[in-house]
Amino acid sequence: MTGPITFQLGVPECPVDPPIIDHFFQEPESEAYSIRFVPTDELSKEETVFVSVPLESPEGRQIGTCHGELSKLLGGGRSIERIGHGGGGDFTFHLDDGTWRELSDPSFDQTVVRRAYELLQHMAQTAELALRVQLAGGTASEAARPKVVR
Amino acid sequence: MARQDLSAIPNREPLRRLASGLEIARARKHEPIDFSRLNRNQIERLTDKRFGSKFLPEWTLERLTDWIQEQVELQHWTPQSGRASISTLRFQNPWAIPAASWRIQSG
Numbered sequence: 441m442t443g444p445i446t447f448q449l450g451v452p453e454c455p456v457d458p459p460i461i462d463h464f465f466q467e468p469e470s471e472a473y474s475i476r477f478v479p480t481d482e483l484s485k486e487e488t489v490f491v492s493v494p495l496e497s498p499e500g501r502q503i504g505t506c507h508g509e510l511s512k513l514l515g516g517g518r519s520i521e522r523i524g525h526g527g528g529g530d531f532t533f534h535l536d537d538g539t540w541r542e543l544s545d546p547s548f549d550q551t552v553v554r555r556a557y558e559l560l561q562h563m564a565q566t567a568e569l570a571l572r573v574q575l576a577g578g579t580a581s582e583a584a585r586p587k588v589v590r
Numbered sequence: 591m592a593r594q595d596l597s598a599i600p601n602r603e604p605l606r607r608l609a610s611g612l613e614i615a616r617a618r619k620h621e622p623i624d625f626s627r628l629n630r631n632q633i634e635r636l637t638d639k640r641f642g643s644k645f646l647p648e649w650t651l652e653r654l655t656d657w658i659q660e661q662v663e664l665q666h667w668t669p670q671s672g673r674a675s676i677s678t679l680r681f682q683n684p685w686a687i688p689a690a691s692w693r694i695q696s697g
């Protein structure tokens with residue numbers, strides 16, 4: 441049986457604005473990042489959209505750099521396998537040893553948290569750019585054609 | 591057999607693994623909040639794109655998980671790497687805020 445629901449009171453601060461990473465992961469057999477993100481209103485009014493970004497595309501390499509830095513910053517030597525948005529400024533990082541960390545963890549130094557937000561924002565902006573490129577039929581390869589949910 | 595306490599499952603971890611190989615993952619940002627303590631502006635903010643739309647309190651994690659499983663099986667969804675699927679279902683009653691519809695999506 442489900443335990444009691446914890447209700448939050450009032451509206452907490454939100455340190456991030458769209459685009460926001462909603463769910464980020466790389467499937468083992470795939471050469472692409474699977475990214476669901478909260479788009480800017482300019483791109484879409486939908487709550488989230490999905491894009492598959494090839495690892496070896498310009499956008500994929502940028503996202504990979506951010507992913508690597510986030511793993512160093514938050515993973516303590518372990519790689520981040522998945523990132524999930526929990527609403528507002530709340531993010532969950534799933535590590536390759538099966539554990540997870542929340543960005544709201546008070547043990548994180550605030551400098552680390554701020555840098556994590558910057559990296560997450562950059563990843564989301566790059567994902568949105570990748571989707572715009574794909575929708576415009578730009579440089580993305582046929583394999584990178586958008587698997588878009590709008 | 592006793593059912594698992596779904597509230598102990600972390601955000602974005604599987605609430606249930608289906609026979610097809612698909613997983614129903616927890617998305618904490620869509621879970622109910624206590625609307626009775628909030629004014630209109632607060633409700634609008636807490637259900638916007640940054641915080642996520644919310645189910646009403648009668649949608650427990652068990653009910654939600656059972657319902658998603660039923661819908662996914664009805665539509666014969668199977669895992670497809672790097673692909674997203676979406677289905678929009680409309681209800682007669684507004685069970686989710688702010689929309690009177692809910693969508694299930696993979697990917």
